[in-house]
Amino acid sequence: MGFHRKWIGLSLLVAFLSLGAIWEGLHRLPPRYIARLVPEPLQPWFWPAHPEEVPTPMATVPPERLAALLTPAAPRPSPTRTARPSLTPVPSPSPTLTPPPSTPTPTVTRPAFPGPTQAARNTPAALDQADVLLYGVRHMFQTWNNCGPATLAMALSFYGWHGSQRDTAAVLKPDPEDKNVSPEEMVAFARSLGLGARVRVNGDIELLKRLLRSGFPVIIETGFEPDPRQGWMGHYRLLIGYSERAGQFILMDSYMGPNQGVPYAEVDRYWRHFHRTYIVIYPPGAEGRLRELIGPTWDDDRRMWEEALARAQEELAAHPQEAFAWFNAGAALLHLGRVEDAATAFDQARSLGLPWRILWYRFEPFEAYLAAGRYTDVIALADANLRVTPYVEEWYDYKGQALLALGDRERARALFEQALRINPHFQAARAHLEAVSP
Template sequence: MRKRTKTIILLVAVGQMLIILGLLALPTIVQAIPGRYRVWLQENQPALSDITEGVIDRVAPVAEALPAAQQPAADAVDIASLVAAQPVGTTGDAASDELIAVPQAATATPAIAEPTAAPTLAADTPTPAATNTPAPTPTPMPLPERVVLEGMSVVKQSFNNCGPANLTQVLNWYGSTITQEDVASYLKPNPEDRNVSPWQISDYVNEQVSGYKAITRSGGDLEMIKRFLAAGFPVVIEKGYELPDSGWWGHYLTLYGYDDELEELYSQDSYLGPFDGSGRTDAYRDFLPFWQQFNNTFYIVYRPEQEETVAALMGADMFDDLKMWQKVAAIAEEETTERPNDVFSWFNLGTALTRMGSLTGEAQYYQGGAQAFDKARELGLPPRMLWYQFEPYLAYLRTDRYQDIVDLADATLETQGGRNVEETFWYKGHALAYLGDISGAITAYQTSLSVNANFYPAQWSLDSLQGTGG
């Protein structure tokens, strides 16, 4: 065979090999395209975006649901009886979410301790001016039929930035000159980070924004929203969000008015707009189901001298963590009876029971939470659910189901977006530590911090395993 022919054959073989290797690597390559660039393509080059997204859908499709539990919870408890019972004592503090640190280092299976307080944070943000500050007046009784807070403008969010954008809307309404970029520089130093939790927003306001405080609560209702609006406080809620082309997401929305006669709520939507300042209108009946998907969670920004007013508007039970989660659990348990196939009701029930476990230290609540999450997984949780809410990890951690944590984390990490959620790596690190993989746990904590360098729980956990802190 002539040398030239051999060379051609060799080049063809090498070319085929390169094509095969390229095809094998394609899923990893396309998933690595930063989300903000994909959004830029959608907005600026629709034709090219369609081609890109078509390739991604073929080689790296998003799962339709998170995996169901392979081994249902042992030692099952009666959830209805558990919800009806009155918890005794409070040993934990769930006010800042499940801030768990692993305090032991390397050789032994680590224990888990919950910090009693968050550390003091240090960073400067613009000092807001005092305009549009709601007066600390008693709640009107009866409530006005219609309330609209004037001057609530809209902030168009940058990529996946609804958390910082909505907080900016509220602070700007109060008179602050703070920008979306100012807020995001702390809450989302990595622009690809897919989630800012409500407790992180409250922490940021309380520790970073001079002259303001914030509180996050779950288990709100329409009447509570109207009480706050009537008293002059905007309300930011966390909600589900269904987009026809990409499925279910989480989102924040700033409410600034209502009309009982028309049964409408008025809001500013940092993603959908409209961006002319005219606001969005949602019927009560359309709004409530999507709010329920996040356990009717909301936060309020206020001035320190208004704390008593905020507490009065919420009511004593809502201002008490344990009573609040008891209420949430009762509502969710009733919903699971009325709508046994409602995946969000089961998830909400699991969340409430798990948070009650954090507050009381009673194992039965974690067990009940794990059972509720198992049911939600059986029904089919949206694939992005654990981008935003993380209590299943905590329930499984407290019931020694470490492999369930790894399975859920790995399913979330299969997508480019899921790899930009710091809590996923943090909880996987806990599970790996308990499974004896200390090196893997340290890597997971480090990756969590690479997603969000300001996610201090991961730093606590990393320090505890490396023996540099407690």
């Protein structure tokens, strides 16, 4: 009897250790495998532990420093854009990538019914009330962690490109676990196809409508909260139309589905989280028209950032405890060369509380702290993020720059190499690696 008890006990111990090993192994798997292997209700058990917010700075920001940042340096310039066109749609620009005869030429039209490429699971009322709706976009549901490549592929399909999100992802994020694709990377991909592409910040609702009326779909980068269990994250969306009666934009969403009707106010609320960044892809012959629509900030970066700062200051005057407004002010100050002020604004944004994923997508605090010589802040923020996920190449690069500034060349070189293992196309890390290599 004693022998049997010992045998049963040993068997249970082996089974327990085996389950423990399996459990530990599952926790070590990249998240995309968890998504495939683990039933959805159980997946939160396998997500890595994370802070609720971005780590706050150790020192309190002096009130007099904040007050100085809230004072506009000059009156906000008045945009000198062309007169607002009527709501009558105009023909869309002819694409340079000619689609096959079976593919309808993209046009701007008020349809009586959805086009064949836009059949939706949940067609919004805005679709039937559309003032403007662009046809010719192929909707794509994103694969794991792939909203940037999927949204870019949808936008390119408007101009007759027949590639898929797999094609865009192969260049934009060779490692499927890479958490971020920047707007600049998406612009570079579109230009590699012979199309024009432009990324700007500080857009507004009326500008989006003007672009759509003139036949240009628009990619916007926004905050996104589809599931309370997952929390806030970044997301790209493609605008293809709008309805004034419904007060909504119509957009292609790689996560939620095609032809989503989203109220103007909701779009702007989450768009503001990314400084109202927008990307326009266009045939080269349409650049003149776009210059007219966007106005002086088309190619005047300083003016764009001055206006962005003035707008952030206006928002802070009304809501001084708004973390994202402080973040946007910091980004504008950074681009205007005011690095100490930018670092102060980012300190205040962190003190007020930012979603813990924000530094997966927006890297301006790293750049401001580096420029201000606050290398320990750069390392602390990079390490806090790397404890949650090792799949953002920019963090390795920023930490490497900080270590290099502190004289640790060997560790810096290793970090630049790691950044390039995640994304071999990451040119900043390649340049930094070449600078420290014998």
